[in-house]
Amino acid sequence: MPKSLERxxxxxxxxxxxxxxxxxxxxxxxxxxxxxxxxxxxxxxxLVEGAHRKEPGIFVxxxxxxxxxxxxxxxxGWNLPALQRKRLFFLDAQLASxxxxxxxxxxxxxxxxxxxxxxxxxxxxxxxDGIDILLSQLDDPGAERREIRRxxxxxxxxxxxxxxxxxxxxxxxxxSARYGSLQYLADCVVELDQRLESGIAVRxxxxxxxxxxxxxxxxxxxxxxxxxxxxxxxxxxxxxxxxHTDKVTSGVERIDSMLGGGYFRGTCILVSGAPGTxxxxxxxxxxxxxxxxxxxxxxxxxxxxxxxxxxNFHSIGLRMEKHVRAGLLLMHSAxxxxxxxxxxxxxxxxILHQHRARILIVDPLSALPNAITPGESYGxxxxxxxLAKREGVTLLATSLLDRSDPVRESTVIGVSxxxxxxxxxxxxxxxxxxxxxxxxxxxxxxxxxxxxRELKLSASGVSLANVYTAxxxxxxxxxxxxxEERDRAENVREQRDADTRLRDVEASIAETSARxxxxxxxxxxxxxxxxxxxxxxxxxAATATSRLNERRFxxxxxxxxxxxxxxxxxxxRLG
Amino acid sequence: xxxxxxxAGNGPNSSAxxxxxxxxxxxxxxxxxxxxxxxxxxxKDPLRALEDGILVSPTLVRLSPRPTVRIVGNLSDLDxxxxxxxxxx
Numbered sequence: 001m002p003k004s005l006e007r008x009x010x011x012x013x014x015x016x017x018x019x020x021x022x023x024x025x026x027x028x029x030x031x032x033x034x035x036x037x038x039x040x041x042x043x044x045x046x047l048v049e050g051a052h053r054k055e056p057g058i059f060v061x062x063x064x065x066x067x068x069x070x071x072x073x074x075x076x077g078w079n080l081p082a083l084q085r086k087r088l089f090f091l092d093a094q095l096a097s098x099x100x101x102x103x104x105x106x107x108x109x110x111x112x113x114x115x116x117x118x119x120x121x122x123x124x125x126x127x128x129d130g131i132d133i134l135l136s137q138l139d140d141p142g143a144e145r146r147e148i149r150r151x152x153x154x155x156x157x158x159x160x161x162x163x164x165x166x167x168x169x170x171x172x173x174x175x176s177a178r179y180g181s182l183q184y185l186a187d188c189v190v191e192l193d194q195r196l197e198s199g200i201a202v203r204x205x206x207x208x209x210x211x212x213x214x215x216x217x218x219x220x221x222x223x224x225x226x227x228x229x230x231x232x233x234x235x236x237x238x239x240x241x242x243x244h245t246d247k248v249t250s251g252v253e254r255i256d257s258m259l260g261g262g263y264f265r266g267t268c269i270l271v272s273g274a275p276g277t278x279x280x281x282x283x284x285x286x287x288x289x290x291x292x293x294x295x296x297x298x299x300x301x302x303x304x305x306x307x308x309x310x311x312n313f314h315s316i317g318l319r320m321e322k323h324v325r326a327g328l329l330l331m332h333s334a335x336x337x338x339x340x341x342x343x344x345x346x347x348x349x350x351i352l353h354q355h356r357a358r359i360l361i362v363d364p365l366s367a368l369p370n371a372i373t374p375g376e377s378y379g380x381x382x383x384x385x386x387l388a389k390r391e392g393v394t395l396l397a398t399s400l401l402d403r404s405d406p407v408r409e410s411t412v413i414g415v416s417x418x419x420x421x422x423x424x425x426x427x428x429x430x431x432x433x434x435x436x437x438x439x440x441x442x443x444x445x446x447x448x449x450x451x452x453r454e455l456k457l458s459a460s461g462v463s464l465a466n467v468y469t470a471x472x473x474x475x476x477x478x479x480x481x482x483x484e485e486r487d488r489a490e491n492v493r494e495q496r497d498a499d500t501r502l503r504d505v506e507a508s509i510a511e512t513s514a515r516x517x518x519x520x521x522x523x524x525x526x527x528x529x530x531x532x533x534x535x536x537x538x539x540x541a542a543t544a545t546s547r548l549n550e551r552r553f554x555x556x557x558x559x560x561x562x563x564x565x566x567x568x569x570x571x572x573r574l575g
Numbered sequence: 576x577x578x579x580x581x582x583a584g585n586g587p588n589s590s591a592x593x594x595x596x597x598x599x600x601x602x603x604x605x606x607x608x609x610x611x612x613x614x615x616x617x618x619k620d621p622l623r624a625l626e627d628g629i630l631v632s633p634t635l636v637r638l639s640p641r642p643t644v645r646i647v648g649n650l651s652d653l654d655x656x657x658x659x660x661x662x663x664x
Contacts, residue, residue: 091625092628093630095630095631095647096628096645098644098645099645099646099647100644100645100646100647100655100659101646101647101648101652101655102635102646102647102648102649102650102651102652102655102656102659103588103591103592103595103648103649103650103651103652104588104591104648104649104651105588105631105632105633105634105647105648105649106583106586106588106631106632107630107631107632108583108584108586108588108589108617108618108631108632109581109583109617109624109629109630109631109632109633109634110624110625110629110630110631110632112583112617112618112621112624112632113617113621113622113624113625113629114621114625115621116621116622116625117621117622117625120622134630
């Protein structure tokens, strides 16, 4: 067994990613699936891809006439007629219904003819489309197995990349012996299927076998659009997107300043809110700002036509049509219920690539989950965000949410957890008025204001009003205007009051210093009074001592008691 | 009658077809039309078979008289072959 087979790109977006490069090169891939599951398109698309890569190809049509197949594929814009002249060969290989079976037969003639054709045109790829039709005409299980083996042996010997398609007749293709041997011999087996889910036709693809390779065997959604087949294989994407550090303007100056400069490029912004809270407007000004700096934007709308949306924005002075004319803005409108959300996503991706958009608006994103089956809804939105991130596209998605409590709303739709920036718009009723309020609920990787602001729409555009808070509430509308008016009057009054206060203080300083001078004079007087008083007191004391000694002497005291007399004198002094 | 038999070399089905066709022609000798037979070996001239729309081998084509008749297989079902070619046994 080979360690790793070389790949041949199929040109089917998603499938090449899923299989790390396409079908096994120079080996055989079997495509099985019910009618209408896209086997022929898959096979033809990979043949066309080969032709574009200078690998000529042969298409052997067992079921439909080659002419019909070419005509059917015309809608994909693959330019088959031009390729047919050079690198593509279609072989009609329907056994004429008038053929009479007169015994056992085999495919030797066809294979011999094809060998010659392969050599003649240097073919590198071949498709056997609808092998089951031919096999059923053999009318003999033993012969079927033998011819299947013959076909595979031929493919192996020719050494070119082969694709064999076969219709499955039952729900499980492996039960039938025919498909058992088909699957056993193929190096890669891909199952395609189409079924109804909630009344919508949904196609899926599964890689049942891939020799020498660990390929996911999960089921992936398939879409067939105007560019061909596409597989939604971005499910298993890793999360290592390129992180951008530059910011893009929201289109509203004050939202930018609330966010510290704008949204980060390549992130996802969720704008949620009740109907009429200007979610689309916020989306439009963002797209408008992008187009103004020459960036390409894609606006996907679900509720209304692109023209209608553009007309709506005239009321706020936005002229989006000029960006459409300049080829910068692409408006794409879709009916949510017409497709599964997977198909919508694949289509969005295809248009995004075609338009090379850097900005993607999805308005509203909440239209998506409605259109898909339970259990899948969440993944679709997640994948859209992942897709945008991987492409470095800044995604702004709006979401219709009616409840007024943003925390509860977050459980309604899981987007908020994966969105990088979440702006919530609501109506605030204050003083008998409804005004639009804007809150930045979260913004990853940047400091942002948590305050509720009033969003104002006017003929000159969108702006945020100044913030006034009263008793913990932001004032809006008329209440805000009144407050502004009151503030102006108050300013004048305050100025006057300030002048008065200044004069009062000046006067008070003058008065105080006068009082200070008076007090100093008084103090001076008191100090000199004290000095005089001391002088008087010391002469009085001397007189008193001499008088005492005289009295002792008169009472017959001896001279030796003079020490007592001394202490007595000092006592007196103290007294 | 103009017949063309496409064979793939001497493969089992091709050899059988040659033999079976000889039997059918020989049996109808005398009372049937004169038969012109061309044998094309697809292994020697593969592109011709492809151009003639020959998918399986062996294939017998009655070119004339019109309408063109195609019989696929080793012609082992002799009665079917005779009936289809309009020959009697």
